[in-house]
Amino acid sequence: MKIFNLHNGLVVGINRPNIDTDMIIPKQFLKSIKRSGFGKNLFDELRYMGEGEPGEDCKSRTLREDFPLNLPRYAGASILLAQENFGCGSSREHAPWALDDYGFRVIIAPSFADIFYTNCFKNGLLPIVLNKENINYLFDKTESVEGYRLTVDLKKQIVSTSLDERFSFEVDEFSKHCLLKGLDEIDLTLKQADAIKAYELKHIQLAPWIFGAIK
Amino acid sequence: MTGKTLYDKLWASHLVKQRDDGSALLYIDRHILHEVTSPQAFEGLRLSGRKPWRLDMNLATPDHNISTDSKERSAGVEAIPDETSRIQVKTLDDNCDYFGIREFRMNEMGQGIVHVMGPELGASLPGMTVVCGDSHTATHGAFGCLAHGIGTSEVEHVLATQCLITKKMRNMRITVNGVLGLGVTPKDVVLAIIGKIGTAGGTGSAIEFSGQVFSEMSIEGRMTVCNMAIEAGARVGIVAVDEKTIDYFKGRQFAPSGDIWIKAVEYWRTLQSDEDAFFDSELELTGDEIVPQVTWGTSPEMVLPVDGTIPRSEDEKDPQKRKAISQALSYMGLKGGEAITDIPVDLVFIGSCTNSRIEDMRAAAAVAKGRKVASTVKQVLVVPGSQMVKAQAEAEGLDKIFIDAGMDWREPGCSMCLAMNADKLGSGQHCASTSNRNFEGRQGKGGRTHLLSPSMAAAAAIAGHIIDVRSYCGAV
Numbered sequence: 294m295k296i297f298n299l300h301n302g303l304v305v306g307i308n309r310p311n312i313d314t315d316m317i318i319p320k321q322f323l324k325s326i327k328r329s330g331f332g333k334n335l336f337d338e339l340r341y342m343g344e345g346e347p348g349e350d351c352k353s354r355t356l357r358e359d360f361p362l363n364l365p366r367y368a369g370a371s372i373l374l375a376q377e378n379f380g381c382g383s384s385r386e387h388a389p390w391a392l393d394d395y396g397f398r399v400i401i402a403p404s405f406a407d408i409f410y411t412n413c414f415k416n417g418l419l420p421i422v423l424n425k426e427n428i429n430y431l432f433d434k435t436e437s438v439e440g441y442r443l444t445v446d447l448k449k450q451i452v453s454t455s456l457d458e459r460f461s462f463e464v465d466e467f468s469k470h471c472l473l474k475g476l477d478e479i480d481l482t483l484k485q486a487d488a489i490k491a492y493e494l495k496h497i498q499l500a501p502w503i504f505g506a507i508k
Numbered sequence: 509m510t511g512k513t514l515y516d517k518l519w520a521s522h523l524v525k526q527r528d529d530g531s532a533l534l535y536i537d538r539h540i541l542h543e544v545t546s547p548q549a550f551e552g553l554r555l556s557g558r559k560p561w562r563l564d565m566n567l568a569t570p571d572h573n574i575s576t577d578s579k580e581r582s583a584g585v586e587a588i589p590d591e592t593s594r595i596q597v598k599t600l601d602d603n604c605d606y607f608g609i610r611e612f613r614m615n616e617m618g619q620g621i622v623h624v625m626g627p628e629l630g631a632s633l634p635g636m637t638v639v640c641g642d643s644h645t646a647t648h649g650a651f652g653c654l655a656h657g658i659g660t661s662e663v664e665h666v667l668a669t670q671c672l673i674t675k676k677m678r679n680m681r682i683t684v685n686g687v688l689g690l691g692v693t694p695k696d697v698v699l700a701i702i703g704k705i706g707t708a709g710g711t712g713s714a715i716e717f718s719g720q721v722f723s724e725m726s727i728e729g730r731m732t733v734c735n736m737a738i739e740a741g742a743r744v745g746i747v748a749v750d751e752k753t754i755d756y757f758k759g760r761q762f763a764p765s766g767d768i769w770i771k772a773v774e775y776w777r778t779l780q781s782d783e784d785a786f787f788d789s790e791l792e793l794t795g796d797e798i799v800p801q802v803t804w805g806t807s808p809e810m811v812l813p814v815d816g817t818i819p820r821s822e823d824e825k826d827p828q829k830r831k832a833i834s835q836a837l838s839y840m841g842l843k844g845g846e847a848i849t850d851i852p853v854d855l856v857f858i859g860s861c862t863n864s865r866i867e868d869m870r871a872a873a874a875v876a877k878g879r880k881v882a883s884t885v886k887q888v889l890v891v892p893g894s895q896m897v898k899a900q901a902e903a904e905g906l907d908k909i910f911i912d913a914g915m916d917w918r919e920p921g922c923s924m925c926l927a928m929n930a931d932k933l934g935s936g937q938h939c940a941s942t943s944n945r946n947f948e949g950r951q952g953k954g955g956r957t958h959l960l961s962p963s964m965a966a967a968a969a970i971a972g973h974i975i976d977v978r979s980y981c982g983a984v
Contacts, residue, residue, distance in 0.1 A: 309835070310828060311707060311807055315947045320928045324573060324592035326547035326599050344953045347592055376828070378708040381741065382947060383926075384643040384657035385545065407711060407743050408643055408657055415661035465675065466529035478661075479558070482669040485525060485533060489561075489671060492524045492535055499521075500635070502764035502772045503537045507564050507610050507631060 295417025380409025511782025545641030620894020630760025710742030820844030
């Protein structure tokens with residue numbers, strides 16, 4: 294897994310709640326059997342006019358000029374500011390793959406949907422929850438100050454501004470540890486293989502119908 | 509000591525290891541795979557030289573992007589016209605062959621939408637932990653499973669280790685007592701709940717549905733309710749096991765028989781929350797007050813009783829909500845203040861993992877019988893959720909009722925629920941749909957979805973606009 298430690302980056306905001314995974318990456322792009330290449334279709338319907346097709350060269354498509362990601366001042370942004378319930382809807386991991394492929398490393402919102410939140414960590418993307426008041430403050434700054442950047446320190450669990458304003462955030466210890474070290478979760482779990490086998494022995498005694506039925 | 513909830517019990521009985529940091533290793537009994545969220549997981553296994561931990565916990569089937577057109581379907585996988593879809597379905601077949609995973613192939617009896625075929629085959633059974641790379645996996649909670657959707661990295665993790673690294677959720681209980689009126693269905697109950705708590709109301713929680721309405725509801729109806737727990741933000745929806753649950757699984761293909769069946773039933777009968785169980789949050793609704801529901805906007809929480817009027821943005825005080833209402837009205841091409849029954853429909857979709865089981869087919873057929881689709885309606889798709897549902901419906905003659913009414917009777921698959929196949933809405937078209945999401949572009953770019961029950965959808969097809977189905981069954 295990709296390591297995440299300290300990140301300083303340009304901030305862009307999408308100021309609407311309930312951004313769902315269909316909006317993040319529309320369904321026609323889910324037919325790929327790869328993990329990469331989704332960035333150019335991130336927010337496809339919000340970003341371009343007309344319907345996008347997989348494999349299409351997006352450079353020749355007409356952009357929706359009012360969409361923040363299309364404004365030159367936000368080019369190269371790596372921190373996404375969003376509103377409540379970001380990532381709701383489908384479990385598609387193509388959503389964090391697209392955000393990552395576009396170049397985002399951090400998403401800051403007042404709340405996230407559960408499955409999306411979990412999927413981010415598996416892909417070296419850090420979802421940060423801040424309270425509504427701080428989010429609105431950051432939206433104001435992002436819109437009013439051109440080139441507005443933030444620094445995210447995962448170890449200290451702090452988001453800071455260039456004026457040294459600090460916002461602390463929560464993250465569970467296990468996910469933090471994996472991100473800081475870039476650990477492979479499957480490797481970690483396979484180190485517990487003996488515990489899994491011991492559990493299975495007990496489980497098959499209590500619930501034998503679970504085992505061997507599907508052949 | 510306080511008692512335990514059903515979720516607490518299922519969690520405890522599958523716990524391999526609880527870590528000090530709050531995360532846990534949970535054992536997974538059933539893992540269902542489909543073509544869209546599995547290829548990258550299988551590729552991960554190959555690249556790292558790993559094998560599935562065990563094979564008998566896995567089950568696969570294609571459903572999301574296969575055609576529902578019978579001509580196209582009978583031509584087989586090689587003839588799928590869209591190249592990327594064809595590659596994805598073939599990749600699932602190849603991966604299942606390579607790793608030795610039991611797959612029900614596209615035209616094989618047993619194939620169907622993952623959350624329809626799993627229970628009907630008895631592959632998912634009460635008391636199990638069930639995961640799938642699909643957010644509607646909560647469906648299997650209807651018969652006392654701890655079931656939820658996972659991402660592709662987790663699909664790979666479950667394949668390789670038979671476990672999931674996860675954290676315990678909070679417990680939430682939604683109680684609906686009373687009796688549902690004629691024409692009011694499980695879909696209306698769950699839409700009414702989402703309307704009440706919102707699309708993030710259940711975030712971080714496992715929701716147990718309890719009370720008279722659910723105990724009187726069929727197992728398939730409970731599946732419809734649990735299916736949409738995710739639309740209330742909850743990954744897990746769950747209903748306690750009762751005798752109806754046990755009857756439902758008797759004789760199913762992968763269900764136990766003989767002495768093992770007796771042992772299983774004995775265990776399943778313990779799968780209820782204790783009377784003194786603690787829930788972090790509770791909500792109560794009265795079943796008698798629920799009427800048929802229809803969504804007007806672009807989020808499942810934007811829902812109205814069928815006798816309601818579409819909200820006006822100017823009546824909303826909260827600026828963010830006001831903006832959301834006006835955005836939704838503009839996308840949907842609607843005006844605040846209109847009656848929801850004034851909305852004409854261009855297409856009707858009866859299907860999806862929410863509402864494509866035999867009872868749904870029967871409910872839609874009961875309304876369609878002896879009637880004709882309105883001339884203004886361009887297409888009505890009736891898509892059974894599985895090969896078995898299709899066979900059963902045909903044995904009952906339901907297909908003829910639909911065809912006589914002017915509807916299309918299709919092959920099993922996800923169809924127009926998510927527009928990953930040829931079944932999609934055109935821009936600006938309104939669709940009365942029994943699916944689960946009315947997000948912008950969900951059923952096709954620019955498409956306008958109205959979520960409702962199968963009988964309400966059939967009624968809309970006949971009337972040509974949203975209509976209260978109770979006027980067809982003499983309840984109003």
